[in-house]
Amino acid sequence: MTPRDENRTLPADVTLADEELEREASRLDAVWQTKRGLWGWLTTVDHKEIGRRYLVTTFLMFIAGGIEAAFMRTQLMRPGNTLLGPDKYNQLFTTHGTTMMFLFAVPIMTAMGIYFVPLMVGARSIAFPRLNAFGYWTYVVAVVFLYVSLFANTAPDVGWFAYVPLSGPQYSPGHRVDVWAQVVTFTEIAALVAAVNIIVTVFKMRAPGMSLNRVPLFVWAQLVVSFMIVFAMPSVATGSTLMLATDRAINMHWFNPAEGGDALLWQHIFWFFGHPEVYIIFLPALGFITPIVETFSRRKVFGYTALVMSNITTAFFSFGLWVHHMFATPIPELGQSLFTAASMLIAIPTGIQIFCWLATIWSGRPELRTPMLFVLGFFFTFVNGGITGVMLASVAFDKQAHDTFFVVAHLHYVLIGGGVMPLFGAFYFWFPKITGRMLSETMGKVNFWLFVIGVNVAFFPMHVLGLNGMPRRVYTYLPETGWGPLNLVATLGAYAIAVSVVVFIANVIRSLRRAPDAGPNPWDSSGLEWAVSSPPPPYNFVHTPIATSRHPLWDTAIDLPVITGLRSDRREVLLTTAFDARPESRHYHPADSIWPVYLAGCMAVVFIGSIFSPYFVLGGLGLSLIGLAGWGWTGAQDRERERVQVHQSIVDTA
Amino acid sequence: MRRLRPAGDAGELPTVTFGSKSLMWWGTLGFIVIEGWTMALLVVSYFYIRQNYETWPPLRTPYPSLVIPSINVVVMLVSCVPAYIVSNAAKRLDEPAVKRWLVVQSIAVVPTVVLRWWELWAINTRWDTTAYGSAAWTIVGFHTSLLVLDVVDTLGLTLFYFIRPMPVRSFSDTVDNSNYWYFTVALWIAIYLIVYVGPRII
Numbered sequence: 027m028t029p030r031d032e033n034r035t036l037p038a039d040v041t042l043a044d045e046e047l048e049r050e051a052s053r054l055d056a057v058w059q060t061k062r063g064l065w066g067w068l069t070t071v072d073h074k075e076i077g078r079r080y081l082v083t084t085f086l087m088f089i090a091g092g093i094e095a096a097f098m099r100t101q102l103m104r105p106g107n108t109l110l111g112p113d114k115y116n117q118l119f120t121t122h123g124t125t126m127m128f129l130f131a132v133p134i135m136t137a138m139g140i141y142f143v144p145l146m147v148g149a150r151s152i153a154f155p156r157l158n159a160f161g162y163w164t165y166v167v168a169v170v171f172l173y174v175s176l177f178a179n180t181a182p183d184v185g186w187f188a189y190v191p192l193s194g195p196q197y198s199p200g201h202r203v204d205v206w207a208q209v210v211t212f213t214e215i216a217a218l219v220a221a222v223n224i225i226v227t228v229f230k231m232r233a234p235g236m237s238l239n240r241v242p243l244f245v246w247a248q249l250v251v252s253f254m255i256v257f258a259m260p261s262v263a264t265g266s267t268l269m270l271a272t273d274r275a276i277n278m279h280w281f282n283p284a285e286g287g288d289a290l291l292w293q294h295i296f297w298f299f300g301h302p303e304v305y306i307i308f309l310p311a312l313g314f315i316t317p318i319v320e321t322f323s324r325r326k327v328f329g330y331t332a333l334v335m336s337n338i339t340t341a342f343f344s345f346g347l348w349v350h351h352m353f354a355t356p357i358p359e360l361g362q363s364l365f366t367a368a369s370m371l372i373a374i375p376t377g378i379q380i381f382c383w384l385a386t387i388w389s390g391r392p393e394l395r396t397p398m399l400f401v402l403g404f405f406f407t408f409v410n411g412g413i414t415g416v417m418l419a420s421v422a423f424d425k426q427a428h429d430t431f432f433v434v435a436h437l438h439y440v441l442i443g444g445g446v447m448p449l450f451g452a453f454y455f456w457f458p459k460i461t462g463r464m465l466s467e468t469m470g471k472v473n474f475w476l477f478v479i480g481v482n483v484a485f486f487p488m489h490v491l492g493l494n495g496m497p498r499r500v501y502t503y504l505p506e507t508g509w510g511p512l513n514l515v516a517t518l519g520a521y522a523i524a525v526s527v528v529v530f531i532a533n534v535i536r537s538l539r540r541a542p543d544a545g546p547n548p549w550d551s552s553g554l555e556w557a558v559s560s561p562p563p564p565y566n567f568v569h570t571p572i573a574t575s576r577h578p579l580w581d582t583a584i585d586l587p588v589i590t591g592l593r594s595d596r597r598e599v600l601l602t603t604a605f606d607a608r609p610e611s612r613h614y615h616p617a618d619s620i621w622p623v624y625l626a627g628c629m630a631v632v633f634i635g636s637i638f639s640p641y642f643v644l645g646g647l648g649l650s651l652i653g654l655a656g657w658g659w660t661g662a663q664d665r666e667r668e669r670v671q672v673h674q675s676i677v678d679t680a
Numbered sequence: 681m682r683r684l685r686p687a688g689d690a691g692e693l694p695t696v697t698f699g700s701k702s703l704m705w706w707g708t709l710g711f712i713v714i715e716g717w718t719m720a721l722l723v724v725s726y727f728y729i730r731q732n733y734e735t736w737p738p739l740r741t742p743y744p745s746l747v748i749p750s751i752n753v754v755v756m757l758v759s760c761v762p763a764y765i766v767s768n769a770a771k772r773l774d775e776p777a778v779k780r781w782l783v784v785q786s787i788a789v790v791p792t793v794v795l796r797w798w799e800l801w802a803i804n805t806r807w808d809t810t811a812y813g814s815a816a817w818t819i820v821g822f823h824t825s826l827l828v829l830d831v832v833d834t835l836g837l838t839l840f841y842f843i844r845p846m847p848v849r850s851f852s853d854t855v856d857n858s859n860y861w862y863f864t865v866a867l868w869i870a871i872y873l874i875v876y877v878g879p880r881i882i
Contacts (some may be wrong), residue, residue, distance in 0.1 A: 153706070154707055218714055222711065230703055234688065256717070257717060263718065264722060273814075276808065277808035278807055279809075282811065285810050285811050286733055287811035288729060568684070585682065589688040589689065600690055600693075601703065604700070609690055610693065611694050611695065611697045613697075614849060
């Protein structure tokens with residue numbers, strides 16, 4: 027008996043009539059619908075609309091970063107190639123790294139959270155919808171700023187971690203590094219507001235009955251990662267905005283050894299963010315895997331508690347590894363040993379998770395649909411990357427391989443295997459929910475095989491190249507080095523990846539041109555997001571569902587219990603207690619607003635302007651006062667209608 | 681589609697809540713953690729830089745002055761009193777008291793920003809002379825941004841109360857504004873001890 031069958035015998039109680047639901051739905055539509063046209067597009071605060079935009083923009087960034095990679099691989103495919111000069115090559119690898127880490131990998135993971143967390147916890151919206159929109163627009167500023175710089179030949183050229191003193195005022199005059207510092211600032215703001223939003227949504231807006239031990243693992247992963255963002259991102263924001271940018275703009279001396287500053291401080295500050303960053307990318311991907319494995323193994327996941335605890339443990343450990351990026355610096359021996367041990371230790375919780383999924387697949391009835399194939403690709407590729415990670419945790423080995431292509435191979439195996447492969451699986455799995463349309467399985471399989479073969483052909487030879495002494499970040503090499511053939515192989519692999527992404531895009535376009543064919547739950551999956559139509563309506567749920575188990579749609583196969591009574595004449599959401607998710611209050615949900623995009627514009631004036639003159643900072647802050655007032659004022663205006671009702675409610679309660 | 685079975689009614693639940701029951705309380709807490717953590721990282725960096733010097737402050741750099749910063753500590757602590765009274769009045773939904781004490785709170789918090797200008801110069805060295813100066817200015821400067829933000833928020837809130845009838849939900853936001861002020865003051869006391877008093881001890 028599958029889990030779906032277990033409760034088919036539940037007595038059918040009183041249920042809501044279809045006409046009644048339709049009437050309620052049309053009332054909610056009128057209240058929650060975003061306005062049409064440009065104004066509606068600029069002012070929407072619908073978390074699904076923002077999430078979808080985030081997904082599209084971040085995917086465009088993946089393509090942009092991929093094109094940069096293709097240029098670099100073409101340059102390196104034979105010795106002495108002249109396609110790119112050293113300066114253009116430096117700009118491209120920096121933009122590639124910055125794009126992939128800051129503009130693609132982290133935001134696409136939070137975008138998935140922004141879209142799906144409210145649906146998965148059974149909420150009508152996200153906790154702070156206007157802040158959510160503000161975060162997206164701030165992120166867009168970063169995208170535009172970096173790419174305008176690239177086309178204006180002023181893109182950063184010091185690598186994605188911008189080590190000082192190279193990135194300091196002495197060795198990098200001009201504004202290229204300033205672009206990097208401010209792009210990072212914008213992305214940090216966007217990531218932080220998304221993290222706070224997801225944390226509060228998970229703690230306060232879960233469906234009644236969804237106590238913490240019933241929270242879906244996707245949501246757990248998003249919650250843990252949001253906490254990681256809260257503690258990791260301030261570190262790079264401190265480094266880039268409060269230290270590097272001020273060293274460059276107003277002659278501070280944080281990193282200037284001549285005046286008591288310290289170049290290594292940058293490495294500590296950067297990697298205290300940079301190492302958790304890897305897990306910030308990787309943990310949400312682990313959240314994608316569980317529902318995919320459950321759905322296509324036709325059983326509930328093995329070891330729910332172990333998976334949650336592993337998530338939390340990984341998050342804690344990830345803050346204790348940063349020095350392993352600095353083994354080539356004069357770190358005390360005791361410190362080296364500690365960080366070696368910690369770097370090896372973190373493999374344990376990750377291993378536990380992989381064994382839990384393997385046990386689930388082993389004891390289920392696996393179906394090799396495209397999302398599942400990508401999960402299997404993840405196992406293979408990521409475990410390889412993890413093993414080279416354990417190798418690099420050894421100081422003696424790390425000193426040999428430091429700054430070589432071995433590290434490039436390792437980080438791409440980990441990030442593509444651990445992040446991008448589950449992400450592609452997630453695209454195939456949730457695309458029907460977002461668009462109402464299925465993707466082609468055949469094209470999906472072509473996409474998968476080209477991708478997994480391409481990744482291994484592109485990156486496996488880099489291990490050997492690194493061990494043969496090829497340093498990273500060189501724009502060319504001599505024929506005598508003997509690195510030519512393996513570089514050619516790697517480049518062919520990169521082209522295969524490019525073709526596989528083109529197949530994916532073609533698949534998406536083909537699907538979008540067809541009539542909706544998905545239905546609410548095409549995979550017969552168990553989470554609450556599959557209880558609503560595809561795509562979901564603007565208000566998500568006509569009535570807030572009650573979570574009776576971890577797998578509500580499998581365990582309540584006929585009737586879904588719901589809470590009624592939320593208003594349908596204005597936007598209103600249900601708040602529940604943080605741990606047990608007992609209904610607590612009804613909360614007013616703000617209307618659409620222009621102020622998020624306006625304030626993001628003000629932030630652009632402040633931070634981009636700060637590169638050129640402090641007056642821009644003052645001007646931008648002055649302009650943002652108008653925005654803040656408008657933000658508060660709009661809220662007051664919206665709540666005005668509520669006043670009498672609130673009083674009435676208090677009187678009633680009393 | 682699955683059928684929906686009503687199993688509870690939310691219609692009677694309150695629409696105004698205070699403290700950890702309200703979303704804004706959680707949001708405020710989130711930003712307090714982010715800003716507090718950023719400050720903690722700056723303080724760690726300050727002590728990291730400290731290792732590069734024989735003496736602290738560096739040779740030929742005077743100690744930070746204590747007069748203005750000490751006065752501001754007192755002003756800030758005093759300003760917590762109206763903030764506390766406003767917060768309590770807001771919890772009672774006592775609008776006249778909230779308005780009255782918000783005015784007092786506004787009057788109490790504005791001098792902290794004025795004093796802050798002199799406080800920056802009380803560091804007694806410029807940001808561009810040594811890494812010590814850079815660290816001290818960055819810490820005090822970052823706190824200044826939080827201080828100004830909360831003072832603007834307090835003034836804006838007061839203004840809104842007087843120019844239009846405020847919805848009841850705003851009382852909850854008013855409580856959170858006071859909470860944020862306590863955080864700003866507590867953070868300042870730590871910075872006062874580290875940046876202004878600290879060099880005399882370590």
